[in-house]
Structures are given as C-alpha cells and as structure tokens.
Amino acid sequence: MAQQLLQALDRAGVRLTGPRRELAHLIAQRAGHFTAADLLADAERRQLGIGRATIFRLLELLAEQNLVERVDLPDGRHAYVPCEPSHHHHLVCISCGGSSEVDDCGIDAVAAEAARRSGFEIQSHRLELFGRCPGCQSGTSPQ
Amino acid sequence: MAQQLLQALDRAGVRLTGPRRELAHLIAQRAGHFTAADLLADAERRQLGIGRATIFRLLELLAEQNLVERVDLPDGRHAYVPCEPSHHHHLVCISCGGSSEVDDCGIDAVAAEAARRSGFEIQSHRLELFGRCPGCQSGTSPQ
DNA sequence: CCATAGATGAGACTTAGTCTCATGTAGGTT
DNA sequence: AACCTACATGAGACTAAGTCTCATCTATGG
Known part of the structure; x- marks a missing residue:
C-alpha cells in the first residue's frame, strides 16, 4: 500500500524523497484513520527526524490527489483515511x-x-x- | 429567535445571565452559520466585555440542547448553525x-x-x- | 556529474479551544 | 427585601493544531 501511495505521488509529478517514503510506510502501517498528530508521534518514536511541516505538507498533497480523505471525527478532531481515489x-x-x-x-x-x-x-x-x-x-x- | 434560544436554555435549567442574553441576540442576528471567532468578533466590536471562554461554554451548552449544530466546513473550520432540535x-x-x-x-x-x-x-x-x-x-x- | 527547482527541518508564529481561579450574580429561600 | 450559595463569569495562562519563513539540502533531468 505504501507502494501505491508512492507510485501515485510519482505520477503526480512530485519528488520521491526520503521523508515521503518513510511517511508512506507509516501511513500504510496504520490500519484505519489517523490524525496528523498520530503520524507525528510515529515519526518521533522512530527518530526519523521528520519535521511537523513536512507531515502537514504531505497530507495536503495526498488529499489533493484523493489518496487520503479528510474526515471529521464526532469529537471535532480531523483525521485522514487512506482510500481509493x-x-x-x-x-x-x-x-x-x-x-x-x-x-x-x-x-x-x-x-x-x-x-x-x-x-x-x-x-x-x-x-x-x-x-x-x-x-x-x-x-x-x-x- | 433569540427568545427561543433563551426559553430553551431556561427550560434546560441553566441561568439566564447577561452574557447569555447578549450572545443569544448576536446569534439571532447572524443569518446562517457562524464560527466561534465570528461571535467573539461581534462581541468585541460591541464592547460587551464577554470572555472567550464564555462563548465556547455557551456554544457547548447550545449544542448539547441541540439548539445549534456543529458543522465542519469544507475548508476544515468548525461552524455552528442554529436549528430545530x-x-x-x-x-x-x-x-x-x-x-x-x-x-x-x-x-x-x-x-x-x-x-x-x-x-x-x-x-x-x-x-x-x-x-x-x-x-x-x-x-x-x-x- | 552538475545545476536547480523543489523539498526539507527548525522553530517562530497564529489560531482554536481548554483550564484555573478569584470574583460576580441569578434566582430560590426566608 | 435581603440573603445565600451554586452556578457563571472574565482574565489570562496554557495546549494543540496548523501555517509560514528561511537557510540548507537533494532528487532528478540534462
């Protein structure tokens, strides 16, 4: 699934950088929805040294490509769900x-x-x- | 409409305080949806001296009573819409x-x-x- | 291998929302 | 009418979410 994300990013004409590859894997490993904070925590736990801005930028990019959809949880938080475009x-x-x-x-x-x-x-x-x-x-x- | 809100609050057993009355009027004057920030700005513009916390507390109260509903705008912001319960x-x-x-x-x-x-x-x-x-x-x- | 446009991390900044706490007041009781 | 007290308030500290800037780095086409 991480591969799918990366291929789609490639098709979209953006660069396949290290942080993006790593984040794609983190997303693939999360079963259901996740928040930006979840991803950030994952990245910190693994000491990937990925900045907060990079995560928001990638999520925006994925959302633009419809690879991920933004969902508003009942408690008002924002989450993302990887999905078919x-x-x-x-x-x-x-x-x-x-x-x-x-x-x-x-x-x-x-x-x-x-x-x-x-x-x-x-x-x-x-x-x-x-x-x-x-x-x-x-x-x-x-x- | 402000009256309806106030009556409903009264029925719910909470106090009808000055700030609540004023906010009910501000809400009534807004045609459609509004954000907490909108209300806050209205209150400041009129120098009502109402604190930010009071506004969030009232919105929570109104939402509990289904007098107002929380809506997530496409851009991710949260808004409220006065409505039938x-x-x-x-x-x-x-x-x-x-x-x-x-x-x-x-x-x-x-x-x-x-x-x-x-x-x-x-x-x-x-x-x-x-x-x-x-x-x-x-x-x-x-x- | 190089040049460069695009991507990055750090961290300042902004905005939304929550919490605490001392003070104020609505509204029932007398 | 005055009193009492639980509830409500404003101020402002605090937290969390998200954005922006900018100097540095790197993926990728040539």
Whole structure:
C-alpha cells in the first residue's frame, strides 16, 4: 500500500524523497484513520527526524490527489483515511478506529431531492457514518 | 429567535445571565452559520466585555440542547448553525454562508444499506451538503 | 556529474479551544 | 427585601493544531 501511495505521488509529478517514503510506510502501517498528530508521534518514536511541516505538507498533497480523505471525527478532531481515489464515503469505527469505504449507494438521489426541495445548487456533499465494525461488535473491545 | 434560544436554555435549567442574553441576540442576528471567532468578533466590536471562554461554554451548552449544530466546513473550520432540535442535516451555501435544513429524506435507508454491506453497526451519521443557495445563484454574488 | 527547482527541518508564529481561579450574580429561600 | 450559595463569569495562562519563513539540502533531468 505504501507502494501505491508512492507510485501515485510519482505520477503526480512530485519528488520521491526520503521523508515521503518513510511517511508512506507509516501511513500504510496504520490500519484505519489517523490524525496528523498520530503520524507525528510515529515519526518521533522512530527518530526519523521528520519535521511537523513536512507531515502537514504531505497530507495536503495526498488529499489533493484523493489518496487520503479528510474526515471529521464526532469529537471535532480531523483525521485522514487512506482510500481509493474515487468518490465514496467512509464508515468509521468509533471503537477501534478502523474504517471502510462505501460507495454512494443512493446518496446522490438524496442530495438531488434536497436540492429540489430547497432550490440549492449542490456542489459537494460529505457523509460520514460512525458505528462499530464487525470485529468490535463481538465483545472484544467495549467502549 | 433569540427568545427561543433563551426559553430553551431556561427550560434546560441553566441561568439566564447577561452574557447569555447578549450572545443569544448576536446569534439571532447572524443569518446562517457562524464560527466561534465570528461571535467573539461581534462581541468585541460591541464592547460587551464577554470572555472567550464564555462563548465556547455557551456554544457547548447550545449544542448539547441541540439548539445549534456543529458543522465542519469544507475548508476544515468548525461552524455552528442554529436549528430545530430534531435530527436533520444542513445545506450550507458556500457563497453567502446561509444554510437551511433538510430532513432525512432517505439517508436512513442509505445508512442501513451501508450497514448491511459492511457489517458495521451504525450509531450516528453526518451529512453535509454544500452548494449555492437560490439567492446566490441569481448572479448577485459569484463564488 | 552538475545545476536547480523543489523539498526539507527548525522553530517562530497564529489560531482554536481548554483550564484555573478569584470574583460576580441569578434566582430560590426566608 | 435581603440573603445565600451554586452556578457563571472574565482574565489570562496554557495546549494543540496548523501555517509560514528561511537557510540548507537533494532528487532528478540534462
């Protein structure tokens, strides 16, 4: 998965630097969503000497390429989820932090209906679903 | 509208203090969504002497009572929208900042379908629609 | 191997939000 | 009407998230 990220960055015409390679691996190792602070902590723990700015810059870059999507957690924090570069939405597990993707399966219709009722001209939408993933439902980790 | 907010606060059993009354009016005067910083600026402009903490405390209180809902703007900032205390979603105008409410009109079905496909047990969801309101579409204020 | 545009780390800076604490006051009680 | 006290407040220290600048470094095309 780190390779996918790096290939996509290469395709986007940016340089494949050391810090970027290392961060790609750190992201690949995180199962679900992660915050900028998580990445920063990972990098510090491994003493990679990567600056805070570099991390934010890479996340911005990845978000531009739709390789990562920004998600707003219910508590107001910002997290990122690595994902396929197509339009879709995320299911975020509030217990383990894992996430999975769902395609639109009907939201466009909902948006169209809302547009019709309100007269708005809808340009984008964001749907986030929060709950417990199958693994966390089977009693292992309450919360 | 300020009255509605104040009545609801009274019903919730909290004190109707001077700062709260003043903030209720400031909120009522803002057409659409606003950020904590907006309110703070309003209060300072009028020299009301209201502290930053008081504003955040009131917003938290209003959010708890569902009198105001927290919305994450596409640029990552947090805003608040005064609203009816029932479950619904917001249409936010990216041009003038106005907003209106839409009821679920089918999102529950989408969520149920996503749950079925993924095995997640969904607890909450958040849908935000961004676009241009009828007023802003009629050429007056581009972008 | 070189030149250079693009990337980096350090750290100052800005902004959002939280916390503490001494003081003030709403509103029920008498 | 005056009193009491739990709740609310403002000030400002504090923390965390994110941005910016700038001198240095390096990936990569030639």
